[in-house]
Amino acid sequence: MTHHEEKLPKESLSYWRTNIEFPKFPKLEQDMDVDAVIVGAGITGITSAYLLANEGLKVAVIDSDEVLNGTTGHTTAKITAQHDLIYAEFIHSLGREKAGLYYQANSEALKFMKETVDRHSIECEFSPEDAYIYSTTEKYAKKIEKEAEAYKTLGIDGELVDSIPFPIEIQNALVMKNQAQFHPTKYLVHLIQHITDKGGQIFEQTTAVNIETGVNPSVLTTEDKRITAKHVLICSHFPFYEGTGLYSTRLYANRSYALAVKTKKEFPGGIYISADKPARSLRSVTANDEELVLIVGEDHKTGQGIETMDHYKALETFGEDVFELEEVRYRWSAQDLVSLDNLPYIGELTAGNPNVLIATGFRKWGMSNGTAAGLLFRDMVLGKENPYADLYTPSRFNVHPSVKNFVVENANVVGQLIKGKLETPKTKPEDLSKGEGAVITLDGHRKGAFKDDEGKVHIVDTTCTHIGCEVAWNNGERTWDCPCHGSRFSYTGEVIEGPAEKPLQKYDYKMIDNLT
Template identity: 45%
Template sequence: MADQKETGYTLPGRAESYWKATMPESKYPPLSGDIRVDVAILGGGIVGITSAFLLKEAGVQSVAVIEADRILTGVTGHTTAKITSQHHLIYDRLLSKFGRRQAQQYAESNQAAIEKIASIVNSRKIDCDFVRKPAYVYAGSEDSVGKIRNEVQAAQKLGLPASFEENLPLPFEIYGAVRFNHQAQFHPTKYLGALAREIHEDGCHIFENTRALKIEGENPISIKTDRGTVKAQKVIQATHFPIHDRPGLFFERLYQSRSYVLGVRIGEAFPEGMFINAEEPVRSLRAQRTEGEELVLVTGEGHRTGEGNHETDHYQNLEKWVRSIYSVNSIDYRWSTQDTISIDHVPYIGQLTSGSENSYLATGFRKWGMTTGTVAAMILTDMILGKSNSWEEVYDPSRFKLVESAKNILSQVAEASKAFVGDRILPVHKEASQIIPGEGEIVKIEGERVAAYRDREGMLHTLDPSCRHLGCIVSWNDAERTWDCPCHGSRYKATGEVIHSPAVSGLSEKKVEE
């Protein structure tokens, strides 16, 4: 049943990702005791599953994927599943900030990722709704036309299948668009579920409900989990946000952003293609064939994790917008997703540090993880096998573009500091007794700041509001009923259990008298 909020707005649709709702839950076992493998992969999303598949295909004898929940239920299970090298307006920026050689690497790698997915789908005959579609970024105002034209020129210079379009079959005015031909879309959990079934046999493993807690040592590396210890010669962190980091390396170079999706059935035929605007707030549209009809995925309303005080507003804004342009027959699904973004907008893929030959990571996909996640798996597979890869340079985690990165790091540190210090001095607006069932709030009880949540039965759950990662104060997400950290994006269930890294432990219980 949809949720009724104090504002009177009823959240529409089923609170679940379409990709998860239309696939049976995986049933891989948890780790039981200690094991030793050649390669351990933390995270069961597109990077982890694709890397394990490619490594096994290349002849690596023993690979273990370690997933804290069920595979494909994290960011990968909440995507819009566009398979495209058109990552908004990226190429003009890459040419300016990174130069021709590295911009070319980015373009070529993401085009190659499209074809890698297509090749796997065809060779394995995977039924995952893979279909070729053009991808568009359109100008919703005259002010954006210049950016669109610059992007077309930059993409064409890099050999990408780009062209300028004057008009699009959309039910509102546009002022031009960049079109990329021969892109694609698919059902990501059907695709990756098929790859997972090929991994979990013959000395290779998928361990679900097994949370990695600590990574230590070298030759072999030990991964301490809540179910035992995995020792491996090589380790890939594909955990969305790294759980193991040396101080000052990544936490100030990454932030996390939330965005929202509605699965809508409309009265009109949806045009051929995938569409996103050039402006803020983002409005993205693409259709998914299901049960003989089309489900239109309406996406946007992004904000930094922990900073959207009323997440229900974002769903409401999306609903108002789609109803203003289409005849909406029903809203069947709603979900939100969380993406990690690097300060220079290019993912980090490669060795964790230049001095660590056996630890690798992939993160910072900036909402385009279907292709860049596949790129990551291809690069990391080559690195582990000792092969050179022509795309490594642009994604190198140790890169540092001095002028731009220094400015953006200072901005990121300022945001984190605001969340760390500011939330401790902001006034509390509600008493614990005022919290209604299904609601959470930061309150003061007996003079102490408490993260308080009242469940449907009326029981009050009280937690220490300090994030278990670095101690920032969490905030309540009223749409998802979660506690979200505004510093580095850790997320927790209403009752405190950890959902998203970099935190690996839940919020501490805080016993107080109501």
């Protein structure tokens, strides 16, 4: 297929953020006291606030941006316990009991979501679907066979099949029955209404930067405001506060890409993902009574890899080959965090501190894991036993796979840190076209430059304000992305995604000659 640029939309825009009216909330302007303060207004934070408000607790939710504009607003929105090829690995590394608990936790999350949709009559395109993972090579066919044995061991409702209803030559596929898909922002907007109806308060454009721990911990914001609570729930994707948990060394950031496309061929139903790499994920969505196909994949570590627009082009080519495309309506990308052993960290931020809880590392499966986190948080705040607390506990760091991956991932960080310092870019500001960004050399200094559509050049320091790695230009989203821990900045240097808290240093292009 040719002429990708003619079909791909110029701007990145998530389908889940269009044609829906989001509620607006003020910035936090004064100190306050609540029972629970929740940092992050995605599926984990909103679900947690909904559950705790229903229990009669006084809750406050704060978000550095707008509600549902982070990973939740850019998801694939599958609700499933089929999280790639995971159960054979978990049986081997965690044991049969914990592998079964993981399946059970995510299945119960799906059940809770369906019951919530039914209870409140939420129109969010909730649809039961069978989930398939398929192989196109002999190597992955054997892995799927091993995964099928794990399904039998754990009593998972599924089976091997030898075909899927697409013109893709596969070796085999593994189906997990009775999973689902939905429209995540429509679902969560309804939960937000229930939170505010119960007296819960939500604040946007309110960035948390620190926690004062104690019997009643306080969350501190960039505006020197504080919310004091009995419980703090960190649901901010990457934890804005790590304590002594070393989360920067225990997580790595991955980006993946999505297209919502109008196809000539009808979508046959179901939700699908390839076992082979690069991954290809498929599901349908309904836009104004018109069916679109969502094509997702091309994941890579944030700030590392090929030109980002090439990932979109690869998905477009795949869609054309399988479905014959009429039009690419939307394109967007998402960032996900992966833990060292592929299990989320959900529980006490640091062992023995039950007042500060964290949920992170959902590894692209945040709809079920984020909901499971909310259910676990509710029980922990209320002092109730929960069968999944030990499974997800962040203090499990000493398990064998974690130790191995700790060394590998942190060697990668060191490598990226050194690589960025040694690179000498040859591009100059005058070389840029409108809408183009690049790492440049200016008066002997390594800088980042972007020329906007009016021809103004924006210059920033490329040193990430987290630990000092050098950011890379993301031409698909027009952002500066850090290859070490996934911090992301706008082309003007403002923080989009943590763990960085401070913006990149800006420079006036006309005054840059004065740098020494």
